[in-house]
Amino acid sequence: MGILTSEIPAAVEPVPIKEPALKRQYPGALVVVEGIDGSGKSTQLYLLKRWLEIGGYRIHFTEWNSSPLVKSATRRGKQRRLLTPTTFSLLHAADFADRCERQIMPLLHGGYLVLADRYIYTAFARDSARGCSPHWLRNLYSFAPTPDITFYFRAPLDVAVNRIVAGRPKLKYYEAGMDLGISLDRAESFRIFQERILNNYDQMIDSDHFVLMDGTVRVNKLQKLMRQIVGERISLQQFAPKKK
Amino acid sequence: MTRAPKNPPKTNGSNGRPHKKKKATAAELPSRFYGTPLPGVKPEELSGTLIVIEGTDGSGRSTQISLLTEWLESEGFAVQTMGLRRSYLVGEDIDGLLAENAVTRMTLSLMYSTDFFDQLERRILPALRSGLIVLADRYIFTLIARSAVRGIGRDYLHGIYETALRPDLTFWLNVRPEVAFDREFKKSQTISYWESGRDMSLSNDLFQSFIRYQSMIKREFEYLSKRHGFIETDGESSVSEVNRVLRKRIALHLGIRSTHYRPSHALSQLWR
Numbered sequence: 001m002g003i004l005t006s007e008i009p010a011a012v013e014p015v016p017i018k019e020p021a022l023k024r025q026y027p028g029a030l031v032v033v034e035g036i037d038g039s040g041k042s043t044q045l046y047l048l049k050r051w052l053e054i055g056g057y058r059i060h061f062t063e064w065n066s067s068p069l070v071k072s073a074t075r076r077g078k079q080r081r082l083l084t085p086t087t088f089s090l091l092h093a094a095d096f097a098d099r100c101e102r103q104i105m106p107l108l109h110g111g112y113l114v115l116a117d118r119y120i121y122t123a124f125a126r127d128s129a130r131g132c133s134p135h136w137l138r139n140l141y142s143f144a145p146t147p148d149i150t151f152y153f154r155a156p157l158d159v160a161v162n163r164i165v166a167g168r169p170k171l172k173y174y175e176a177g178m179d180l181g182i183s184l185d186r187a188e189s190f191r192i193f194q195e196r197i198l199n200n201y202d203q204m205i206d207s208d209h210f211v212l213m214d215g216t217v218r219v220n221k222l223q224k225l226m227r228q229i230v231g232e233r234i235s236l237q238q239f240a241p242k243k244k
Numbered sequence: 245m246t247r248a249p250k251n252p253p254k255t256n257g258s259n260g261r262p263h264k265k266k267k268a269t270a271a272e273l274p275s276r277f278y279g280t281p282l283p284g285v286k287p288e289e290l291s292g293t294l295i296v297i298e299g300t301d302g303s304g305r306s307t308q309i310s311l312l313t314e315w316l317e318s319e320g321f322a323v324q325t326m327g328l329r330r331s332y333l334v335g336e337d338i339d340g341l342l343a344e345n346a347v348t349r350m351t352l353s354l355m356y357s358t359d360f361f362d363q364l365e366r367r368i369l370p371a372l373r374s375g376l377i378v379l380a381d382r383y384i385f386t387l388i389a390r391s392a393v394r395g396i397g398r399d400y401l402h403g404i405y406e407t408a409l410r411p412d413l414t415f416w417l418n419v420r421p422e423v424a425f426d427r428e429f430k431k432s433q434t435i436s437y438w439e440s441g442r443d444m445s446l447s448n449d450l451f452q453s454f455i456r457y458q459s460m461i462k463r464e465f466e467y468l469s470k471r472h473g474f475i476e477t478d479g480e481s482s483v484s485e486v487n488r489v490l491r492k493r494i495a496l497h498l499g500i501r502s503t504h505y506r507p508s509h510a511l512s513q514l515w516r
Contacts, residue, residue: 069341069351073334073358082333085283086361086407091334094354101348131283139403143350 028108029234030145032119034201035153036194038160040215040222044153045117047223048230052113056241060107062099064118070095078174085130088174092123093140100144108145113239120144121152121208125200129193130180149233150208151226155215157198161191279406282361285369292372294409295494296383298465299417300458301439302424302431303479304486307514308417309379311487312494315505316377321498324371327381331362342438349443353391357404360387364408372409377498384408385472389464393457394444398467413497415490416469417479421458425451483516 031048033041045061052059065074070091077083077091107114120141128134155163165171165187173179176186177193205212211229213222230236276287295312297305313323329335338355341347347355368378384405392398419427428435435450437443441457442450469476477489487505495503507515 069347070334070337070355073337077333082362082366084361084365086365087333087358090354090358090361094351094358097350097354098348101350133280133283133407136280136403136407139400142400 026105026108026145027111027238028114029239030104030108030114030116030147031149031151031230031234032116032121032147033151033153034118034121034125034210035155035213035215036157036160036198036201038163039153039155040219041151041153042117043219044151044213044223044226045115047219048226049115051223051227052115052236052239057113057236057239058111058241059113059115059239060103061115062103062117064116064122065092065095067095067098069098078172081173081179083174083179085127085132085179088130088179089123089127089132089137089140092127096120096123096141097143104145111238113234113236116147119147119150121150121201121204121210124204125197128200129177129196149230150210151213151229152201152205152210153213153215154198154201157191157195159216160198161194165190276410277406278402278408278410282365282369282407290369290372290409291375292378293413293498294368294372294378294380294411296380296385296411296414297417297490298382298385298414298474299419299479300421300424300461301436302427303417303419304427304483305381305417307483308487308490309381310511311483311505311507311514312379312490314508314511315487315491316379316494318505319500322374322376324367324376324378325381326363326368326378328356328386329359331359332366333362334359345437345443349391349394349396353387353394353396353401354404356387356390360384360405360408368409380411383411383414385414385465385468385474389461389468392464393441393460413493414472414474415493416465416474416476417486418462418465418476419479421455421462423480424458425454483514 033045035041049059049061073091074095077087083091104114104116123141124134124137127137171186171190176190178186178189180189180193182192183189201210204210213226215222217225276290277285281287297308297312299305309325313325316323329338334355338352338359341352341355368380371378388398388401388405391401425435428439435454439457440450440454441460442453444453444457446456447453465474468474475493477486479486481489488503491503491505495501
């Protein structure tokens, strides 16, 4: 061995990228909403966010698939329909990792209440509906912090699908799960794809401690319940505006 | 030259849960995939051969791949190549991220995975289905080593690549970091930001940073070599000698009788 290589100590001791899931290493808190398209989750999270914003709480809102990082790749892949279940999944994971490392983690360490519209369970439900192995997906996202509360908005398939189809002139190729070759009819393909996703979500209710929310309940009534649960499970006082 | 095998440098699994250790080596597990194959792939359709050349920058990989391609073509084998950042999907995006130096380790690691799987699914598997020889200029091992020295768990990384195809032969062109430094410096008159691990704040001196970083990578390769059964090759021998060793092993695998080869005029400047 050369004189230089043999005696050099590791300058940086590799550190694990995530602490055991149950022990929180940060003062912040994470609240996420999950559910299929049309389940009402985004409306409810928006109302929760407004409530906290108006109260002056230290919050941050983040959305699935919003980082500019993978935008060009996603566009390229979608336009030319080049994405396979694996690359589709990995691109979204890279996008999430960017948000996680540059927004979510620093904000949790900085004592923010982070609100996320869709989280890793979206990837578990959707990508396994595309054929990725659930075991592989769990490992892929194991760097993500575990939410303090995961609200799962559940609406019957017909209700949810009708909400989406009514509001959209045309379903997109990947959105409708056309890459799976289930049906040549987009509306039909979308319905079957959403049904698979719904079933996958249902299977995570217990294992991932979802708080089940009935998406057919009136909006203001459901929001009242959501605020109540947040108030019970998270000590909001620590995110309140500091009195001078 | 080679260091006594050591236990892997310590890192924990990224998810904090205990992982089952897979002890099986390539020889015991003839499967073409490490774990569950990629969705939609039938392993029995893959009649081609995947040959991987691993090693740091300056280990002579690209030179050997050019020479091997010529030799295999002269023997009548069709060759396809792959390498890092060459995918249509995200190859250029990674170049952009590297240029900005603003990307974090997990994101970069996953962008490289995307790049890898895009090439694997859209280029390598079709080539192997057609019975081609695929020469890979680096493979998952470099990606695992680079991420592991940055603190991402080894089990996590192996988990991501468990759906990848297991190479038929993996050669490791092993060179000492100082030799790699000399060769790289001679080639480009400078040392790249990422190849010297400058994102890791190892040293303000570029030479020290390069040596430390490459030593860490080398340690990961020693571990990977044992885990995956690399064919370790002395990358400090002459180009013709390294090439002879590679040809001999590949000829054995492919059933080529004569391994005589002299580079064509176009490649003769590589023959040192």
